[in-house]
Amino acid sequence: MLIRSKQVLLDASVIITAHELEVWSALLQEANVAVTSIIAHDEALFFDRKTGSVPAPISLGALISQGVIPEISASVSDIERVRAVFDEELNMALHDGEVEAIAILYADESDSLLFCTSDKAAIRVLAMLGLSDSGVSFEEVLKTSGLSKPLPHEYRTEYFDRYITEGQIARIQGKGTPYD
Amino acid sequence: MEELQKIIGSRIRSLRKKLGITQRAFAEQVGFSAHQIVSEIERGGRDVKAWELVKIADALHTEVRYLIAGDEPAPARVLWRDYPEKGATAIEAPFLKHCRQYHGLESLLGITPKRDLPVVELNPETASYGDAMLAARDVAKALDLGGRPAAALTAILEGNYSVKIWYEDLAQAGSAASAVGDFGYGILMHREQAPWRRNFSFAHELFHLVTRTTISKESVGDNKALVEKVERLANAFAANLLLPADVLEVEIDARVKHGKISYGDLVELARDFDVSTEALLWRLVNCRRLTADQVRIVLNDPSFRSTDRSTMPANWRQPPPFPERYVRLAFLAYQREKLSRARLAQLLGTSLIDLSATLLEYGFELEDTDAYQIETSVA
Numbered sequence: 001m002l003i004r005s006k007q008v009l010l011d012a013s014v015i016i017t018a019h020e021l022e023v024w025s026a027l028l029q030e031a032n033v034a035v036t037s038i039i040a041h042d043e044a045l046f047f048d049r050k051t052g053s054v055p056a057p058i059s060l061g062a063l064i065s066q067g068v069i070p071e072i073s074a075s076v077s078d079i080e081r082v083r084a085v086f087d088e089e090l091n092m093a094l095h096d097g098e099v100e101a102i103a104i105l106y107a108d109e110s111d112s113l114l115f116c117t118s119d120k121a122a123i124r125v126l127a128m129l130g131l132s133d134s135g136v137s138f139e140e141v142l143k144t145s146g147l148s149k150p151l152p153h154e155y156r157t158e159y160f161d162r163y164i165t166e167g168q169i170a171r172i173q174g175k176g177t178p179y180d
Numbered sequence: 181m182e183e184l185q186k187i188i189g190s191r192i193r194s195l196r197k198k199l200g201i202t203q204r205a206f207a208e209q210v211g212f213s214a215h216q217i218v219s220e221i222e223r224g225g226r227d228v229k230a231w232e233l234v235k236i237a238d239a240l241h242t243e244v245r246y247l248i249a250g251d252e253p254a255p256a257r258v259l260w261r262d263y264p265e266k267g268a269t270a271i272e273a274p275f276l277k278h279c280r281q282y283h284g285l286e287s288l289l290g291i292t293p294k295r296d297l298p299v300v301e302l303n304p305e306t307a308s309y310g311d312a313m314l315a316a317r318d319v320a321k322a323l324d325l326g327g328r329p330a331a332a333l334t335a336i337l338e339g340n341y342s343v344k345i346w347y348e349d350l351a352q353a354g355s356a357a358s359a360v361g362d363f364g365y366g367i368l369m370h371r372e373q374a375p376w377r378r379n380f381s382f383a384h385e386l387f388h389l390v391t392r393t394t395i396s397k398e399s400v401g402d403n404k405a406l407v408e409k410v411e412r413l414a415n416a417f418a419a420n421l422l423l424p425a426d427v428l429e430v431e432i433d434a435r436v437k438h439g440k441i442s443y444g445d446l447v448e449l450a451r452d453f454d455v456s457t458e459a460l461l462w463r464l465v466n467c468r469r470l471t472a473d474q475v476r477i478v479l480n481d482p483s484f485r486s487t488d489r490s491t492m493p494a495n496w497r498q499p500p501p502f503p504e505r506y507v508r509l510a511f512l513a514y515q516r517e518k519l520s521r522a523r524l525a526q527l528l529g530t531s532l533i534d535l536s537a538t539l540l541e542y543g544f545e546l547e548d549t550d551a552y553q554i555e556t557s558v559a
Contacts, residue, residue, distance in 0.1 A: 012522055012532050041231040074230045077184055080248045092284040095522035096244055100230045121520035166517075 004144055007032045009072065009101050011117040012039055014138050017155060019058055023147050028068055030145035034113075036104065037073035038097040040064055072113075074103040082106045082129070090125060098122045105134045116141050118154040120163045127167025128175065135164065184248075186224030188233075191247055193222040195240040199270055209239040241273035253280060256361025257396060259388045261381070261411070275346055275368045276359065278506075281527055282344045283363035285509040288518040293342040293364060298322045300390040304400055304410050312387070312413040313466075316420035319390055327427040330379040330454035337367070337386070338505050345382075347371040347499040358385040360392050375496050376456045383418035416466075422455050423463040432469055443478070443487045450488075457488050500542065502528060507542045 010018075010033050018024040027033060040060050063069045082103040083091060094102070101115050102125060114136045117123060126135040137160035142148050153159050196206050196218075203222075207215040210232070220226040221236075228236070237244045246252045256279070258272050286292070300315040323340070325332050337343035343365040350356070350370040355377075359366040367385045369378060388395070400406050431452070435445040450460040461478060464470040470478075478484050500507075507528065514524040525531055530538040536546045 016532060037229050037231040038234055041235075076188060076228055076230070076233065076248060079230060079233075079244070080184065083245050083248060088284075089288055089518065091245055092288055093518055093523060094520050095526050096230070096234045098520055098522060099244075103230075119520040119522065120517050121514075121523070124517065163517075 004032075006112055006114045007034050007070070007072075008136065008141055009034050009036060009104065009113055009115045010039075011101065011115070011119065011122065012042070012095075012097060013118050014116050014155070015039070015058065015060070017118070017138065017152070021149050021151075023142065023149060026147055027142070027145060028063070030147060031141055034070040034072050035060060035064070036097055036100040037071050038100045040071040042097060072104055074100045074107070078103040078107040085129065090128070093121050094125060098125075102126065102129065102131070105131050108134070118159075120154070120159075120166075123160055123163035124167035124170060127164045128171045130171065132164050132168060135160065137161075182224065185227060187250065188228060188247055189222045189224040191250060191252070192218075192236060192240065195242060196222075199240065199273055200267070201239075201270075206239060210235045241277045243277075253362050256359045256363070256366075257392075258357055258359045259397065260357045261355050261384060261414075271348065271350070271368075272357070272359075275348065275357070275366065276361065276363075278346050279344045279359060279361065279363040279366040282346075282366075282503075282506050282509070283342075285506065285513055285527070286342060288513045289509060289516070291342065291509070294340045297341050297343075297365060298390055299393050300387075301394050302391050302413070304395050304406055304413075307413055309413065309416045312416040313420045315387075315390070316417045317424070319386070319417075320421050320424060325421070327424065328453060329383075329422050329424065330376075333379065333382055333386075333422075337365075337382070338503075341365065343367060343389070344506075345369065345503055347501075347503070356381040356385050358388040360389065365389050369499075371498055374456075374492070376450070376454050376459075379422060379454050380418050380456065380459055383421045384414045386421070387414035387417040419459055419463045419466065423453055423460065425467055428453075428463065428467060429469075432464070432467075443481075443484050446478075446484075447488050447491050451491055457484075502542075504542060507539070507544070511539060511542075511544045 008031055015024070015035070018027050060069065064071045079099060082099065098117070098119065101117075102122070105113055105115055105126075106129060111134075114134055115122075115126065115131075116136050116138055117126075118138055123135060126132060137157040138155040139148075139151055139157045140160075142151075196203075201209070202215075203218040204215040207213075207218045210218075212218060217226065221228055221232075233244050233247060237247055240247075242252070256272075256276050258268075258276075260268065264271065298319055300319065302311055302315065320329055323333075323336050325336065334345060338345060341364075344363060345367050347369050348371060350368070351372065355370045355373060357368040359368070367382065367389075369381060369385075373381060395410055400410055431449055432441065435441050435449070446460065447457055450457040453460065455463075458479065461470060461475040465472050465475055510519065510524055510527050513519045514521065519527070521535065522532055525535045525538075528535070528538050539546050
């Protein structure tokens, strides 16, 4: 997988963990990362508890306005398209920020984006939509950026691949979305 | 694309108007710098960003998918105990959204109601208190509420009939409401009510749910006398449901000495059945064990009042922000990989960072485990 040539959309847990592991600044320098508009504007998601008793906000807004991280927004029709292939269960399963990321990937004809998530439900959905190759583990992103660190198991490639496989099986079984 | 913008814009306008929110107030709620932005969006003249759509959906107490796909659920029927003079729709909207999300969790987990709630056919014009009392006896039997109905009522409603029970601070807006919709049944309860009053309110709302086919907003209309009569029927139903005559008679007989019963025994009996002392005393009138005059005297006696107050638990437990069953289902759906962690946080009204702490308050530890998927044989 040519991660270095692609832009990596980071989900909320990955951003929080990158801060906790103190690799956030290095990651911004070493990898071509981006965030979805919903994640960029959801202030509630990002508070860094490590700074003390009063949580400090993770300043995604400032980084975006300085042009350090691009904010990518799905259009309403992109979201409509991906929601339309979800069954009722999948429509319930994901956060709007995750749906936006998947909608962006689903519409990305140039195949220039990857979604980095540690969430098993989101990973499964990627595979269920036939987007297995558009997902990447945080471990892989750090490795290719020369920032390898010991990680909790849900950020590792083994975990990511396990749920990609589960999603691929569900896709073959026609679960969640129409099999095409 | 433009066509879709127009369709979404008109859905937003329609929902905003239904909630009685002005464009200016709506702009403030969503965080737009000017109310003209709302006007533009509603006309379909402005592209709505995904993040804006999320904030708009939140402010309208709906979900993004309903705004986009337009498959807004069929309207639910809501009956208020005391119809709020202002803002009923604004209270109903988040309640109904919660009911639908609650139902969504049940569907994810394959949970269907074990039984449908019984139907009691009562004509509001001709029904008597005797009819309401008989209905209470039948419903208590059908629900298998046992000798202390208050102790079992909410657990049975939630567990067997998938009634979605939600608590809000309704201080200025009536004490309770019931709803029937595509999600099944819902009861909205005032959070700060004392437990014994809350139990009576649950039984009262149950009356509205079991009479759903014959007593509705439409059948009662604006006839104030009829509305009041229905509420009195619901109260008679509630008193009979929570204080079954046969069980109550046995308990009273065990406490009567030389034709008298002490204040202490009356108060203790009310606590035993988990109802207010007022409800108990009026029920004893109904069972012909006391007269109405006696009850008025007792209720006006400061000694009785102070005995009553002295046995009320000083710090009775307020229900948590989210119903425990709802949290349990959301947690289970997450463990079964049916929900993402971010979605779980969203459904529990918290952030990813605070999710663990929120779940711990309900007794759940957020640990990534496969244990929930492991199966064992059952005979």
